[in-house]
Amino acid sequence: MIRVILAEDQAMVRGALASLLDLEPDIEVVGEAATGEEAVAVVERVRPDVALLDIEMPGMDGIAAAAEIRDRVPGCRVMILTTFGRPGYLRRAMEAGAAGFLVKDSPARDLAVAIRRVLGGERVIDPGLAAAALSAGPNPLSQRERAVLAVAADGATIADIARALHLSEGTVRNYLSSAIQKTGARNRIEAVQRSRLQGWL
């Protein structure tokens, strides 16, 4: 029996995935979580074979949870199951020690297959996505640029960002400007968009 835990913030999707997996004769869902923190706690308690993590969760996200689980419970394989197949996500997931990376666009039947292969020691990654991640290259944004862009993303003015990050306004502008250059955008909105699309944010 393959023992799996499921982390996903949308209760209905989580329940549906559980019922999907329970159909498989060799797979058993032994725990569920709605946040990254919960996922780590559940994994430590039930010691599953595989942890299936969504990325977009409130609080600690799935990638951070993956890293945490790898450190604390090395015997547990981590798979990421996410809505968005963004190159940066895949890259970060791999760095966090994930053994699999699936997008929710792929057919439902693939999930069980992927779990079995991961348990067999393989790394399972959407091939098209892997190519995109390689061709896109690494995240060009520095930490500061990312931080500034992240705050700008929800409508903050330069002054707001400066206050939030304890920087001078001029500095914020410079970071924003260089982020705009690096993403090839024409203004901050496009820069935010493109960064999100690449999974850099």
Next chain:
Amino acid sequence: MIRVILAEDQAMVRGALASLLDLEPDIEVVGEAATGEEAVAVVERVRPDVALLDIEMPGMDGIAAAAEIRDRVPGCRVMILTTFGRPGYLRRAMEAGAAGFLVKDSPARDLAVAIRRVLGGERVIDPGLAAAALSAGPNPLSQRERAVLAVAADGATIADIARALHLSEGTVRNYLSSAIQKTGARNRIEAVQRSRLQGWL
């Protein structure tokens, strides 16, 4: 037997929901669709008792599909199942003739219950959401303001918007400005954010 069709663009979620519903002894999934257009076509062909529609789908969205289905196949009850419990979505869904409105945050077991109640003639709506929709009031943005804001949302400059909508730049500014006022925002980014949050966009 309650005959249901499922429209949802993420194949894995769609498959999982199908397996969830198939667990119920009195419910049968008789069709699936990945877009609004497909959903309408499938409903016309298989004539289900209930159509369960996601809102966020490529092409025609779930709300537009709901309106279409109500016109073409009046006997079919329409339920919306969406990620985002935005007041404006609920309002529009009701106007499109939906009999139910569920968010994916609610527990998986609620789904089957809601389907049975809708089939019994009830209207099933998340009570908290209904209150929010009422207190939020109707969409204050005019058609033009919405259109301008929608184009601005993905990083377009004033000139871009003017070109896209065949308006003069000054006009675009005015609409954008009034949209900013009406949403109580401080710039277009905040205006876009708030409008999205309310489901006005």
Next chain:
DNA sequence: CGGGAAGCCTGACAAATGTCACGGAGAAGG
């Protein structure tokens, strides 16, 4: 040790954005 890179700042400038006051056309409604 001497780059080079990142972080932080300044000041100055052009361009884009947001606001305001105003006018005309057409549709809706008293």
Next chain:
DNA sequence: CCTTCTCCGTGACATTTGTCAGGCTTCCCG
């Protein structure tokens, strides 16, 4: 008919944003 509303446009204006060219530290790496 007159009023009011939305839509579309103008022009002028203040503010914000984006760019550029510096300068100052610190830390890392060859």
